[in-house]
Amino acid sequence: MHFEHSQKAQDYLARVKAFMNEHIYPIENSVYAELHELNPTGDWRKWKLHPQIEALKQEAKDQGLTNLFLPDEELGKGLTCLEYAPLAEEMGRVPFSPEIFNCNAPDTGNMEVLYHFGSEQQKQQWLTPLLNGEIRSVFGMTEPDVASSDATNMAARIELDGDQVVLNGKKWWSTGLGHPNARFTIFMGLSNPENDRHAQHSMVIVPLDSAGLEIKRMLSAYGDYDAPYGHGEMHFTDVRVPTENVIMGLGKGFAIAQGRLGPGRIHHCMRAIGMAEKALELAIIRGSSRSAFGKPLIELGGNKERIAEARMAIDQARLLTLNAAWKIDAVGVKRAMTEISAIKVVVPRMLESVVDMAIQLHGGAGMCNDFPLARFAAGARALRLADGPDEVHQGMVARLELKKYASQ
Amino acid sequence: MHFEHSQKAQDYLARVKAFMNEHIYPIENSVYAELHELNPTGDWRKWKLHPQIEALKQEAKDQGLTNLFLPDEELGKGLTCLEYAPLAEEMGRVPFSPEIFNCNAPDTGNMEVLYHFGSEQQKQQWLTPLLNGEIRSVFGMTEPDVASSDATNMAARIELDGDQVVLNGKKWWSTGLGHPNARFTIFMGLSNPENDRHAQHSMVIVPLDSAGLEIKRMLSAYGDYDAPYGHGEMHFTDVRVPTENVIMGLGKGFAIAQGRLGPGRIHHCMRAIGMAEKALELAIIRGSSRSAFGKPLIELGGNKERIAEARMAIDQARLLTLNAAWKIDAVGVKRAMTEISAIKVVVPRMLESVVDMAIQLHGGAGMCNDFPLARFAAGARALRLADGPDEVHQGMVARLELKKYASQ
């Protein structure tokens, strides 16, 4: 047991940090403000990327700093899940930076799905442009009309009709749907109700310009549309795509989903940890630079205790996440279910509490867009629901814990 | 000691409930949605009222249901703070309803200031149209460049120059500044630095169209501009108003503020309790109507325990607030400082936690504008900072508690 990252991870971390120091932190605040001016409303049809993004994407690519999440030596950089973790943390500090490193969700998850389970044709058509950062993608799982916490509630249907599949249903909270470059969604639906519970669903690649696919609206999360990414609602009415667009085969939906979610949760959680570190940093800086009642805010009342609590909570959450990443690398997702579910509960909650403390130290400034804190808070809250609510993951952890004593 | 509201309070409550049942609940959801369509951006110059508001204001007036907050028998309805409390709770359930009853903050506080401390001329010019619902007003206290949690940090200046006062400084988080009918602000600033600590500040009435007063922007709170009310930033550069606009006299700012804040906190807190009840109601209805893993959500895991926790927290917070209201009525604000500070800490925190539970039970739907929950959450969070952060109020409660033992 030891607690230092591999040399390779440390090297990449230094390079990512250098890139962020040079290219991203200097424009961080202006990008937030300008993005908001560019995209003042929830009308995604008018949304634009920030003008500096494409050049920075190219710069990152030139420096060999894209697709770091992908363990493949050629398509990515051959980093393990554990080695990528600190890079994701660093990127998490600035929410628009993952796009620059071509490591943004849900594209990363979609790329992993295509990489591991896609056909050659699917890879060529969809994975390659994703890896190149030319297009973006979304994932359609959650549905508005059922409790999606139970994935078997999924009501969207996939029907085979000759060499096509016909898709019907509604999906929402599809992140990235408002992005100008979004080109396809992976659609998950019920295709084989006659099968066992976890072999009834399938995943299908659906171009966003398919007939019958309507983008109804973008959803605000705590008042924020998160432009130009957005979280959208899509309605599918007799949407037809060729059967070649089915990934792996009908009935393989849950098998793919399980593989997809493990590393994805590490990424989400490590980015959240980066946000928490950023929030703690902002809290200390603000608390040290403003005074009330004759003292810097940070010296008043329980503020230092809260700083300590934040440090301790972050460190615990990070270690739990790194341990989960290590376990995924070492024994695979299926045998790391406790760890993967645990971080999903622990990390967003930790982020919520650290950000809340930071906002409190900022006063009104913490709630508005002068700082990224309200955005982090909304992100943390959303993360307690995304990919399954806390309660589902607590249920998983408990079930596995009880199993240990099942024979007693 | 007994725990039933007076007959008068019960009668008014029945009438307010009837009004809300007939006129407000039926349009609640459409108003939220339409308001958002009317006012999609943070550009307050274009903000509009919802088209039904003025007619409803008239209807409430016709039914004798406006200005219920004002204890005056003629200008208001002669209700005590304690008697008004349940009415404020009922109104709190629908955030746009206080305007209809002409009981919206910060107008209520401003009307109280003018009622108790204003000159005849000030009353005629500003109180009368406020009571008539013809204009709206804002309050300028918090400043962007200092830690406003310590009110003596206030840096805005008021200088006497002949028969005028000259105002300089910045104010932000001035709620209602974006409203099309907003006509004046009460401006608080440092006028008499030579005086004792609590006699250095003054309050001045400033028409919003005064030369030198610039509305810089509306601030989003958790991504929400709260249109058409808004929370604004104002810059004052050599703004001149006649000395008649000074309220009560120079140096009386804190004396007025203290009187203003007591009942105002009861109102804020009771409205927050109304939001919490609404959130609990939504949680139960949603949790009972959607199922996962073969059961209504509400029956799963710890959900019922959380419903119970919400009920217990709301009931405690309400009793604490009613007790504070009673104490204000019975012995005055100055001798109810523990109670007034306590509710300011307890109630927003309670609301945050009840709303968080309700959102969790709604899943993604809870975060978007399909329900008022995210709005309630942002409101609760803001309330933990508005009128002094939690920590300042905890400090007040502690100080008064320690005083009891000072001689030991």
Place this chain on the structure above:
Amino acid sequence: MHFEHSQKAQDYLARVKAFMNEHIYPIENSVYAELHELNPTGDWRKWKLHPQIEALKQEAKDQGLTNLFLPDEELGKGLTCLEYAPLAEEMGRVPFSPEIFNCNAPDTGNMEVLYHFGSEQQKQQWLTPLLNGEIRSVFGMTEPDVASSDATNMAARIELDGDQVVLNGKKWWSTGLGHPNARFTIFMGLSNPENDRHAQHSMVIVPLDSAGLEIKRMLSAYGDYDAPYGHGEMHFTDVRVPTENVIMGLGKGFAIAQGRLGPGRIHHCMRAIGMAEKALELAIIRGSSRSAFGKPLIELGGNKERIAEARMAIDQARLLTLNAAWKIDAVGVKRAMTEISAIKVVVPRMLESVVDMAIQLHGGAGMCNDFPLARFAAGARALRLADGPDEVHQGMVARLELKKYASQ
């Protein structure tokens, strides 16, 4: 609605406070220490009362300050549940004082049972000496071999055999069983399994010297035997008592229990609130009189925030309890179930947290018997289990809450 106690309650409170000031507070610390020396082990056969208790009981009786809990004008003082509440709070500050006022659990509950439901003979034989403070009693409900949180799990049996009932089973956590004056227990058991779920059990009066009744041991609660009261385990093997000892009739157990528990919970909770006030007082005095790092402890870090939290939590818990008492008086136990269950959850938890804070401010001294804090902590913890664990009461509150929406 108003928040002042009746004149009668205020008068009795003044008299109880005067009595405690004169007779109890001065010996408080020595009694704790001496009790411990008198009763150093868990061997209840050797337990003795503190030598001053009987004289103080007589003094309280002479002053007309006994049996205050009993609403009867003649046998008690005709105080309502709400009027008795502040007296119970005052007594709670010193755990041995309720015995002096003849208001100690479980005798109070047993006296209420006999008062409301006992036959004339039962009253004469058992209620009269209890009211006179000549004997003490216990209550046998909880059982060691089943989850007693579900009262219908109760496995102890009551069988009718001619003019006798025959009792078998085990009971534990029978408080007061170690007391030298304990003379009888009320035994609750399954007598009518053929009846409806809440008509299957009965309560029977059983003298402690009955053949077949064995006192197995006293149980320590967090290492403390709570001598000379104790919490005992009793085994019943074919214990025979005449049918006249059955209270109200066979099958009436739950009906009696429900009536018994309401006021009893008010008493428990108000005493707990008294303990919390005492703990807060001790915390402030200790924190103000010891220094570290150049300041009184109370001024360090978040300590004042914690004082404020304690004040706010106590005040909320007290109002909730007073409201429950008022509701019992006004509409009866059955219609106050939410309130009665709520205080059972809220108050012990509040006491735990206030005491924990006080102990932390005392350092090591807080954990040992130099202060009553560890005793309060154990009492608070026990109260979260006694009379039903928190979870059962949360369940009750939730069930009643959901019922409000059952038709929607």
Place this chain on the structure above:
Amino acid sequence: MHFEHSQKAQDYLARVKAFMNEHIYPIENSVYAELHELNPTGDWRKWKLHPQIEALKQEAKDQGLTNLFLPDEELGKGLTCLEYAPLAEEMGRVPFSPEIFNCNAPDTGNMEVLYHFGSEQQKQQWLTPLLNGEIRSVFGMTEPDVASSDATNMAARIELDGDQVVLNGKKWWSTGLGHPNARFTIFMGLSNPENDRHAQHSMVIVPLDSAGLEIKRMLSAYGDYDAPYGHGEMHFTDVRVPTENVIMGLGKGFAIAQGRLGPGRIHHCMRAIGMAEKALELAIIRGSSRSAFGKPLIELGGNKERIAEARMAIDQARLLTLNAAWKIDAVGVKRAMTEISAIKVVVPRMLESVVDMAIQLHGGAGMCNDFPLARFAAGARALRLADGPDEVHQGMVARLELKKYASQ
């Protein structure tokens, strides 16, 4: 970075587990009960060891399983702090087991002090019999009359008088003082008030039979005397020992203390983690074997969520502790202060909450001595004060965190 223990640690863990399975778990419950019968009172003069302890100590010694904590290859087993950690966790599950492995506090800390800083003579006279398990020792730091959270408050004095030092003062909460084999204490006091703040104190070895050293009493922690170990109060009145008994030299007290505390905290925390695992295990077994309302307790309400919370909290606390151990090994105590203080806050709190949950699932049984849970609870509570209260450690973590930004 990887998360598997070294082969050596795994081997020792297997051997310790085997020893505990064979020799300790089978007698666990009877030892608790018998210890209590052997030592029913707080009169430490009569305390006896459990009769099986000495034989088990010999067996552990024969198996090469003693002194595992000591990194020395010859005197211990050459295990690093990180390698010893899982062994301490295993031992923690049964509170009397560390004595059997000769790894009990405060002897371990005292042995480390003597090993690192003792003279040859001191080692021969005191370290050797400690390593052999022939004697036991205590540590005198905390004082009854000052706030010991600030170590510079220490009022006990050490005066040089020729070739002797003269000791005066009071110490309390000296763990192990009641043990029949306790032979000496390390006494810390103020010897050089003229020096810098952290060079004023010294540590001196004092035989317990020294003239002028009076053992006043054993202190109960939550009613428990923790016999035959005990937590004692000692008064020193002109106690004289030769200057050879000073460790390292006058003024070196804090230097020694700092070195002593680092590994000691790892040990304490890992044992606490072992207790938490044991408590979780008991909770699951009890919750699965008892039923209420027609279901196993564990399936009711939020119980499974609480099991999950326990698992997640334990895993985080363990990783934090292991990381701290690794850092001590890698860079030394001085550069691991954040980590060492963090675990001191996090772990006892975690243990408290896990044990509380387990007690709640056990009902009344959880509070009495039928299970070790109340003992664990008291231990957890004490650990929040021992070696510095939480607040002092939060202060340390905060101070180091703020330092990172000191130049900004």
